[in-house]
Amino acid sequence: MTLSDERRKRRLRKQRRQQAIFFIIFFVVVALVISILFFGIRGIISLFDKGEKPVDEPKAPAVTLSSADEVLVEARRLAAGYDYDKAISLIREFKGYEANPSLSEAITEFEETKGTLAPANIYEVTHVFFHTLIKDNAKAFDGEYTEDGYNQYMTTISEFEAMLRIFHEKGYVLVNLDDMAKMETDENGNSKMTAQKIMLPPGKKPMVISQDDVSYYQYMQGDGFATRIVIGEDGYPTCEYINDDGSVSYGDYDLVPILERFIKEHPDFSYQGARATLAITGYDGVLGYRTSPSGEGYNEEEIAKAKAVADRMKELGWVFASHSWGHQLYGSISVEKLRTDAEKWENEVQPILGDSDIIIYAHGEDIAGIEKYDSSNEKFNILRNFGFRYFCNVDAHQYWVQLGDNYLRQGRRNLDGYRMYHNPEMLEDLFNVSDVFDSERPTPVPAI
Numbered sequence: 173m174t175l176s177d178e179r180r181k182r183r184l185r186k187q188r189r190q191q192a193i194f195f196i197i198f199f200v201v202v203a204l205v206i207s208i209l210f211f212g213i214r215g216i217i218s219l220f221d222k223g224e225k226p227v228d229e230p231k232a233p234a235v236t237l238s239s240a241d242e243v244l245v246e247a248r249r250l251a252a253g254y255d256y257d258k259a260i261s262l263i264r265e266f267k268g269y270e271a272n273p274s275l276s277e278a279i280t281e282f283e284e285t286k287g288t289l290a291p292a293n294i295y296e297v298t299h300v301f302f303h304t305l306i307k308d309n310a311k312a313f314d315g316e317y318t319e320d321g322y323n324q325y326m327t328t329i330s331e332f333e334a335m336l337r338i339f340h341e342k343g344y345v346l347v348n349l350d351d352m353a354k355m356e357t358d359e360n361g362n363s364k365m366t367a368q369k370i371m372l373p374p375g376k377k378p379m380v381i382s383q384d385d386v387s388y389y390q391y392m393q394g395d396g397f398a399t400r401i402v403i404g405e406d407g408y409p410t411c412e413y414i415n416d417d418g419s420v421s422y423g424d425y426d427l428v429p430i431l432e433r434f435i436k437e438h439p440d441f442s443y444q445g446a447r448a449t450l451a452i453t454g455y456d457g458v459l460g461y462r463t464s465p466s467g468e469g470y471n472e473e474e475i476a477k478a479k480a481v482a483d484r485m486k487e488l489g490w491v492f493a494s495h496s497w498g499h500q501l502y503g504s505i506s507v508e509k510l511r512t513d514a515e516k517w518e519n520e521v522q523p524i525l526g527d528s529d530i531i532i533y534a535h536g537e538d539i540a541g542i543e544k545y546d547s548s549n550e551k552f553n554i555l556r557n558f559g560f561r562y563f564c565n566v567d568a569h570q571y572w573v574q575l576g577d578n579y580l581r582q583g584r585r586n587l588d589g590y591r592m593y594h595n596p597e598m599l600e601d602l603f604n605v606s607d608v609f610d611s612e613r614p615t616p617v618p619a620i
């Protein structure tokens with residue numbers, strides 16, 4: 173072996189060593205990046221911190237509560253929203269809670285209240301819905317050709333706020349559709365839509381609220397409605413409104429921020445964090461953002477903005493539903509048209525709002541009569557294949573709930589100018605129309 177051979181070998185060994193070190197560093201970095209993507213930075217930190225709760229605890233509070241007072245405030249908020257188990261476990265996780273009288277008394281109190289709860293009858297859950305609320309009555313009711321439609325189908329902010337106060341006083345509690353029933357898989361691997369227990373104290377009753385066409389359609393601009401939902405500096409949704417002089421105001425100009433604030437003031441109005449379900453089309457964008465490539469005013473940047481708003485709203489518990497892409501009559505259109513429309517919603521809206529398993533039929537038009545859906549209904553099969561499990565139509569009854577093997581169906585009641593003016597007796601279980609009806613609404617409200 174020559175000297176140069178020896179040197180070459182040494183150089184080769186050195187190169188291999190360097191390569192090995194490089195690969196180790198590379199793998200550590202890749203592993204770290206993958207872990208951060210999966211668990212988040214907090215998750216990684218808590219992996220190494222044995223004192224913390226396990227990472228797979230999904231209901232962990234977002235912030236670490238450091239004082240007994242903070243724990244008590246948060247536990248009381250959870251208990252007010254009927255989540256006594258979470259409230260109790262939050263206190264138990266606080267070191268030394270046994271020695272703190274206010275904490276241990278709170279546990280006793282929550283356990284006692286929990287003992288008074290009874291399951292609600294899911295077949296008697298009323299579901300009410302609204303369209304975009306009228307912010308400026310003078311602009312909506314201005315004698316233009318759009319006035320009659322707004323007068324029939326819309327609700328004013330003052331009416332909505334009056335209704336909320338009455339619902340709360342009467343013991344209604346906002347629930348989500350999946351609080352009523354959920355797909356569950358049994359030990360044999362069969363999944364079935366299964367009734368859930370909504371556990372409420374005596375005198376409380378569940379209610380679902382939804383809002384249709386939360387799109388701030390361009391045809392409504394200048395007619396006294398908000399123009400989009402944005403996330404305010406406090407991290408909560410608020411609405412943009414464009415004034416006559418072109419200046420922009422932000423505030424509680426529609427259902428989302430009004431209901432969010434109401435729940436903050438009255439945590440007992442929301443069952444375990446429930447919010448309203450928002451029915452969204454795609455053809456003119458979502459939430460006031462022009463996100464449809466085929467729609468007027470489309471701008472690619474709007475997609476990211478809308479997604480950021482939707483993500484924050486979902487964190488707060490808001491739920492999104494399909495209202496079809498093109499506000500289509502799913503009952504009347506052909507099977508092929510329905511499939512194409514559902515594909516468009518999946519391609520344009522789902523990437524922004526995320527997966528949804530809820531259909532809120534446009535115009536309330538269902539794909540079948542009151543008989544149960546079954547696999548002979550091709551439209552039902554298509555919608556199921558798109559992932560939908562909850563189906564809501566429009567129905568004047570106090571409640572209409574149908575639990576199928578693989579779906580939940582519910583009727584919804586319109587609380588708008590038409591219903592209040594023409595059928596006040598149908599709303600008597602909810603409120604006296606005279607207590608909520610906006611005196612600025614033109615009468616008679618036109619008949620349809």
Ligand SMILES: [Zn+2]
Nearest residue numbers: 384385534535
């Ligand atoms: Zn609609």
